[in-house]
Amino acid sequence: MWLVQSGRYLFGTAARIVTRGDHFVRNHCNGRVAPNWIIQPNSALFKSWPTLLKCQCFSSESQAEENSLVTPMMKHLMMKIKSTGPITVAEYMQEVLTNPVMGYYMHHDMLGEKGDFVTSPEISQIFGELIGVWFVSEWIASGKPEKFQLVELGPGRGTLTEDILRVFSQLSSVLSKCDISVHLVEVSPKLSEIQASILTKEKTELSENHSAYMQGITKTGLPVFWYRDLNDVPVGNSFYLAHEFFDALPIHKFQKTQKGWREILVDIDPHAPERLRFVLAPSATPTGKAFIHDKESRDHVEVCPEAGIIMQKLALNIEKNGGAALIIDYGHDGTKTDTFRGFRRHKLHEVLISPGTADLTADVDFSYLRRMTQGRVATLGPIKQQEFLKNMGIDFRLQVLLKNVSDAVTRGQLLQSYEMLMDLDKMGGRFHFFAVLRQCRFAASDQRTTQNSSTTVAGFDELLLK
Structure with a gap:
């Protein structure tokens, strides 16, 4: 086998x-x-x-009924x-x-144990919290601009955004003078409804005259907007997040x-x-x-032209208006070949069988994403999830949570989720982190004009906990 x-x-x-x-x-x-x-x-x-x-591509152990x-x-x-x-x-x-x-994404809630697969944010809150810390760190390193927008591509159930916004709220004293808005690019009506229920108390449907199709106020008090296309998102100082987004783009x-x-x-x-x-x-x-x-x-070879177009857009906006992008996905650096596969009910599923009932995915070619930035920006990675989270201080955060938990069941769940995120045979080795930053982020120290600027990038270098 x-x-x-x-x-x-x-x-x-x-x-x-x-x-x-x-x-x-x-x-x-x-x-x-x-x-x-x-x-x-x-x-x-x-x-x-x-x-x-x-x-015949991937198949689960028993598909006789599905094959017909x-x-x-x-x-x-x-x-x-x-x-x-x-x-x-x-x-x-x-x-x-x-x-x-x-379409599969248009009407399915494919995440979680009852769906077709699970993602890191569904495993543990620590994952999203550390991503939130990363964005705050980059905001500080870029000179604490008075305004930025958090843009997530394919937000899933909204769990990752929720965890990030909780960090923003906890660090409100640091971010108090910053005007923050949230922008979600989501084509699925089903998932956007789930995201709104998690992130907001109420939302408003918008007419076709608006670039966004829905808006609301997050539970932490920030404006949030939903778009069907990245082109509809306003340009400006933006921190982009793409977690398991590029792997689902057509190849x-x-x-x-x-x-x-x-x-x-x-x-x-x-x-x-x-x-x-x-x-x-x-x-x-x-x-x-x-x-x-x-x-x-x-x-x-597998090629994703749509991913290249998106990377060019991100690179252009970051170069002109500031910000950064963090891409998290399973993939390779131009070395793998045939990775096209399907997932249904947490099992590998043959890609040509019962189309519309399973998720389809392929590994991300990070070398291709890097080339598509056309030198407009700097890139870091890909590095394994284990390395990134360790550099971000996941061990320290785990110990803090364990100290505040007394019952054995919850402690066991925390340790189990930590293992899932960090084990190289599980998510720790399969997922990779890839960052896109402005070229001036790495300018020589005597050329830097911002007091808070630093060439150290959290996650890709060890985060110093003070």
Whole structure:
């Protein structure tokens, strides 16, 4: 059985890479593609179209019942493919996750034990508190500007924002002269309602004439706004947060062949018309020509153009208006190959089965994010979550909490959550932190004009507790 490590934390069963026929489809551990992956196409409908990838992606231990389920999203995708031909993996992900009517994110509460996966903020309040401390530290290092906005991309249930705002409230004496507003970029109506219930006492729906679609006042007294697109968020001195956001953005997948790079597409299986399959485009696609460079040494590459566009926007605003960005996700620094996978009910789920019922995700390529800043800003990381949280003083914070707790059950829960966050075999090693800062943040000391400026960056350097 092939064991697969992933960023999402799974409850219970181990995952396995499955086979079709008598062939292993791939060895995920080293990213190599088996020679028998590529065969001749059998589809009469698309003779000039793709070479078939005889592969089946991740599956949970038992999916016999799910495999026979033709979801509304599956019907929608099949009609689309019959009309226009095979679609890219990016198109597939975008439809499955964010289709306004049937998209997975639009109507599901996928977080927590009853959802499909859990995240670090759901594990322990300490995680969010330390993120809050990081933003305050960067605000101080940038000279304590009189105004900033906290912008979170994909806030989940709002738990992380809630923990950060609690820190802001506890440090009100430090932030008293600063005008702070909260801006949440969220496409899911379901999740935005949950966020509002957690963060505010009441909220107001806004008309289409406003850039935001909802607003309110947080329980700590700060104005909060919701947007469907980052472009709608006001520009200004901004601290951006993206926790498990980039991993869900649509990716294009490419395979190196004897004829050069070919994009992987999604098609209908002619032998099983209620199933989908992966195929290879017959020739190079414009996306491949634009994003695969000649020196690429890997034989399989995943590219996320949308992530690049977002990074360019963040870098431009930080360069011009100040602020910083903290990106937290599972990923790599330009080394991994095939990482596309699905999650349902805390188990790995085959990505082409029952679309619309499971989360789809791929590891973030931090080297690509770094390149997309185009040198406008400085970047730090990626570093492992364990290192970042330790530098931020998680051990000190844990001891403070333990001293204030007497019952054994709560102490055990604190220790268990600490282990989950810090263990290198769990979240501590799977998640990485990546920071985007202004270039002047690292200017020579004799060129710095701000009294509070420092070249030390909390989390990426050890935080000195006084």
